[in-house]
Amino acid sequence: MPIRLRLTLWYCLIFGLLLVTVTSSIYISHRTSHYKEIDRSLTSVSTHFKEEVEEEIRGGKPLEQIRLSAGEFTLSGVYTVLKDANGKKIVSNLESNQLPHSPFADISTMTKDTLHTVTDPVLGRYRMLIQPIRINQQMMGYIQSEISLQQIDMSLNRLGWLIVGFTLIGIVLAALVGWFLAKKALSRVELISDTAKAIAASQGFHQRVMHEGPKDELGELAETFNRMLESLENAYVSQKRFIADASHELRAPLTTIRGNLDILQKMKGLPAAEKEEILSDIRNEAVRMSKMVADLLSLARADAGQEVRKQIADLTKIAKEVETEIQAWKTEVSIKSRLEKKVATWGDPDLLKQLLLILVENAVRYTRAGGTVTLAISGDKENATVKVIDTGIGIDSKDLPHIFDRFYRSEAARAHSPDGTGLGLSIAKWIVDQHGGSFVVTSTPGRGTEFLVNFPKVQ
Numbered sequence: 001m002p003i004r005l006r007l008t009l010w011y012c013l014i015f016g017l018l019l020v021t022v023t024s025s026i027y028i029s030h031r032t033s034h035y036k037e038i039d040r041s042l043t044s045v046s047t048h049f050k051e052e053v054e055e056e057i058r059g060g061k062p063l064e065q066i067r068l069s070a071g072e073f074t075l076s077g078v079y080t081v082l083k084d085a086n087g088k089k090i091v092s093n094l095e096s097n098q099l100p101h102s103p104f105a106d107i108s109t110m111t112k113d114t115l116h117t118v119t120d121p122v123l124g125r126y127r128m129l130i131q132p133i134r135i136n137q138q139m140m141g142y143i144q145s146e147i148s149l150q151q152i153d154m155s156l157n158r159l160g161w162l163i164v165g166f167t168l169i170g171i172v173l174a175a176l177v178g179w180f181l182a183k184k185a186l187s188r189v190e191l192i193s194d195t196a197k198a199i200a201a202s203q204g205f206h207q208r209v210m211h212e213g214p215k216d217e218l219g220e221l222a223e224t225f226n227r228m229l230e231s232l233e234n235a236y237v238s239q240k241r242f243i244a245d246a247s248h249e250l251r252a253p254l255t256t257i258r259g260n261l262d263i264l265q266k267m268k269g270l271p272a273a274e275k276e277e278i279l280s281d282i283r284n285e286a287v288r289m290s291k292m293v294a295d296l297l298s299l300a301r302a303d304a305g306q307e308v309r310k311q312i313a314d315l316t317k318i319a320k321e322v323e324t325e326i327q328a329w330k331t332e333v334s335i336k337s338r339l340e341k342k343v344a345t346w347g348d349p350d351l352l353k354q355l356l357l358i359l360v361e362n363a364v365r366y367t368r369a370g371g372t373v374t375l376a377i378s379g380d381k382e383n384a385t386v387k388v389i390d391t392g393i394g395i396d397s398k399d400l401p402h403i404f405d406r407f408y409r410s411e412a413a414r415a416h417s418p419d420g421t422g423l424g425l426s427i428a429k430w431i432v433d434q435h436g437g438s439f440v441v442t443s444t445p446g447r448g449t450e451f452l453v454n455f456p457k458v459q
């Protein structure tokens, strides 16, 4: 069942219940007070006559000679008749031929006034009051008073139908209003759902929900939805750019390899030294490509949300391994280390080693012959700190915000070292993020650079 219909039904139900409760309680209280009023006037007229009769009997007048002084009581619509103990009519206040009805109980044993409703098939309902007249414990006769309920029954009936009619009209109006309100409230939800459908059909993540309503829950939903679209759009655009950049970067070494192979194939009689040079070129490009593909794979795994296994990782030990590995590098840069003992963090030792290698490799690559690269590991109460300091070409302040971007390489870096793809620091950044660490990079162009990484320390 659509929400709109459900909301309308609920609205109708609640409104209807409220309406029925209010109108029925009005009707019931009205009805009760009317019937009470009837009983009161019946009792008042009847009692008046009864007192009159009792007074006359006490004065010594025989029952048969008593007459009723009708007076104003003829106007009340109450028919009153005086009967003797055997039920024989003595006198009545109105000359009505419709009445009297016979009393509903044995009069001779009756001690109290008794009220009762009588239904006549022709004349409708009557209210009847019997008041026994007892003087000195002796049953003399009784006053029987009656009043027709026909008028009041009819008017109450009319009122009842009126109330039913108004209640029904009220419920129908409530349904219309509910339907309209639900449509208004849900129109914004529809807007969001339409936008989502349009995006699903076209992948146009640039679309937004054109929402101009109040800042209520639905406004919040629309805004959250737009924010989600923005981050999806960013992810989508950067993914596309990444693929474009990756294919572009992979094409360059492939073109070089193919060109060199063509030369080898066409020029069979090349001198051995030249041949050797071309082959070494091909090998270098192939190595560069393998490294790039390996880097791309690391990033793809990172994007896919690769799990990082966490264990106590001794950064000092990892740095020593890196040191050993560096010794095999052919470089004219002197590499030093300052390693405090047993500085550990919580993480994956292989990834942390990869991080140190990326940083040290950059430092060596962007430092001229004769320069120095220092790898330092230290710890204080909270942090385990890795520092890689070089005396190299430095990073210009305009490049600094971009060095962690994928495929970003500064002009100076390209000029200094044409090899390199600009992926190293992207991977480094992912590793640091995964370990809850943070980077601080300080650099002076022409003087050197310091990469500092703080990790939470494990005691």
Ligand SMILES: Nc1ncnc2c1ncn2[C@@H]1O[C@H](COP(=O)(O)OP(=O)(O)OP(=O)(O)O)[C@@H](O)[C@H]1O
Residues within 6 Å of the ligand: 295, 362, 363, 364, 366, 390, 392, 393, 394, 395, 399, 403, 404, 408, 409, 410, 411, 413, 414, 419, 420, 421, 422, 423, 424, 425, 426, 449
């Ligand atoms: N120690 C450093 N000194 C000067 N510039 C640096 C240093 N480390 C990084 N950079 C700058 O940051 C850029 C990005 O570094 P990154 O390691 O990501 O890529 P790369 O070294 O160019 O290529 P590769 O992916 O092969 O490592 C570099 O191109 C360079 O401009």
Ligand SMILES: [Mg+2]
Residues within 6 Å of the ligand: 358, 361, 362, 420, 424, 425
């Ligand atoms: Mg690098």
